[in-house]
Amino acid sequence: xxxxxxxxxxxxxxxxxxxxxxxxxxxxxxxxxxxxxxxxxxxxxxxxxxxxxxxxxxxxxxxxxxxxxxxxxxxxxxxxxxxxxxxxxxxxxxxxxxxxxxxxxxxxxxxxxxxxxxxxxxxxxxxxxxxxxxxxxxxxxxxxxxxxxxxxxxxxxxxxxxxxxxxxxxxxxxxxxxxxxxxxxxxxxxxxxxxxxxxxxxxxxxxxxxxxxxxxxxxxxxxxxxxxxxxxxxxxxxxxxxxxxxxxxxxxxxxxxxxxxxxxxxxxxxxxxxxxxxxxxxxxxxxxxxxxxxxxxxxxxxxxxxxxxxxxxxxxxxxxxxxxxxxxxxxxxxxxxxxxxxxxxxxxxxxxxxxxxxxxxxxxxxxxxxxxxxxxxx
Numbered sequence: 300x301x302x303x304x305x306x307x308x309x310x311x312x313x314x315x316x317x318x319x320x321x322x323x324x325x326x327x328x329x330x331x332x333x334x335x336x337x338x339x340x341x342x343x344x345x346x347x348x349x350x351x352x353x354x355x356x357x358x359x360x361x362x363x364x365x366x367x368x369x370x371x372x373x374x375x376x377x378x379x380x381x382x383x384x385x386x387x388x389x390x391x392x393x394x395x396x397x398x399x400x401x402x403x404x405x406x407x408x409x410x411x412x413x414x415x416x417x418x419x420x421x422x423x424x425x426x427x428x429x430x431x432x433x434x435x436x437x438x439x440x441x442x443x444x445x446x447x448x449x450x451x452x453x454x455x456x457x458x459x460x461x462x463x464x465x466x467x468x469x470x471x472x473x474x475x476x477x478x479x480x481x482x483x484x485x486x487x488x489x490x491x492x493x494x495x496x497x498x499x500x501x502x503x504x505x506x507x508x509x510x511x512x513x514x515x516x517x518x519x520x521x522x523x524x525x526x527x528x529x530x531x532x533x534x535x536x537x538x539x540x541x542x543x544x545x546x547x548x549x550x551x552x553x554x555x556x557x558x559x560x561x562x563x564x565x566x567x568x569x570x571x572x573x574x575x576x577x578x579x580x581x582x583x584x585x586x587x588x589x590x591x592x593x594x595x596x597x598x599x600x601x602x603x604x605x606x607x608x609x610x611x612x613x614x615x616x617x618x619x620x621x622x623x624x625x626x627x628x629x630x631x632x633x634x635x636x637x638x639x640x641x642x643x644x645x646x647x648x649x650x651x652x653x654x655x656x657x658x659x660x661x662x663x664x665x666x667x668x669x670x671x672x673x674x675x676x677x
Contacts, residue, residue: 312497319670346632363668381583522590
């Protein structure tokens with residue numbers, strides 16, 4: 300590419316956060332160009348469960364998650380991508396788990412309005428033949444969760460943005476410098492009025508001082524996928540259990556949660572130390588995704604630990620079983636995370652430049668709703 304091309308707004312980063320901001324800007328009528336340094340997205344946006352997970356969000360951000368869900372459905376239908384409105388089951392095999400779930404239903408009117416309710420053990424087993432019945436007390440049912448295959452969904456969103464919304468997608472182009480009105484990239488210079496930097500895990504490349512001031516860090520996780528399950532077997536609702544209640548902020552207000560935490564601290568301290576909780580989802584080809592762990596720091600070694608995978612297997616086996624447990628793939632992901640429970644980093648390092656980052660593990664769930672808010676306010 301030679302010379303200097305023009306757009307109204309440039310987005311740096313082709314992961315889910317960047318795609319969401321490109322869409323929100325294009326919907327306002329801006330001419331948008333998006334730069335992604337890799338030939339296609341290979342980071343956290345494709346290394347996840349493929350779950351849109353409103354149930355994990357507390358009341359202040361639940362509406363944002365539900366708006367993201369609406370936008371996801373529109374894009375998936377436009378692009379012809381696979382998705383399953385599977386909902387989720389938070390299983391209770393202990394009295395303290397049941398107590399937290401019942402308290403949540405009693406105190407989370409925003410979720411109850413969207414169909415969240417408690418199920419008996421018999422009702423759970425009617426919805427899922429994967430759940431182990433031993434000591435099952437019931438479950439929290441939420442109908443709002445959607446399963447996508449991120450390896451298909453993220454490229455589909457990029458294609459829909461180009462075809463339906465006119466976003467110029469420039470893959471394999473690293474941004475060297477932002478000096479408005481010029482954005483210098485390895486694929487040539489562009490003249491733009493505004494820039495949104497959604498650099499994900501590569502936050503030390505542009506405006507590192509702003510990220511350093513925010514105390515941002517990286518979270519490393521381990522995940523696995525099985526081989527395709529036989530005979531068209533379907534998981535049904537996404538599954539999780541008691542450890543997940545400690546992970547998501549949606550349950551943090553529950554007065555019964557400390558007692559649950561105390562039990563896990565006594566029984567499974569190594570799980571809490573490794574940040575392990577277990578989610579189970581299924582891809583469009585029938586593979587089942589299992590994970591994950593959470594290790595926080597600025598720099599992580601590239602090695603995976605069998606003990607973490609073994610712990611995920613062991614906890615999974617307490618509440619569910621699959622026809623085939625043969626593992627086809629193992630990987631680790633790394634995503635940026637903010638300290639002290641902050642849900643996102645939105646800062647303006649200089650006029651007409653905005654940084655959006657730090658959505659943690661909620662990027663797939665929250666990005667589209669957040670982007671609408673950010674662009675509307677800019």
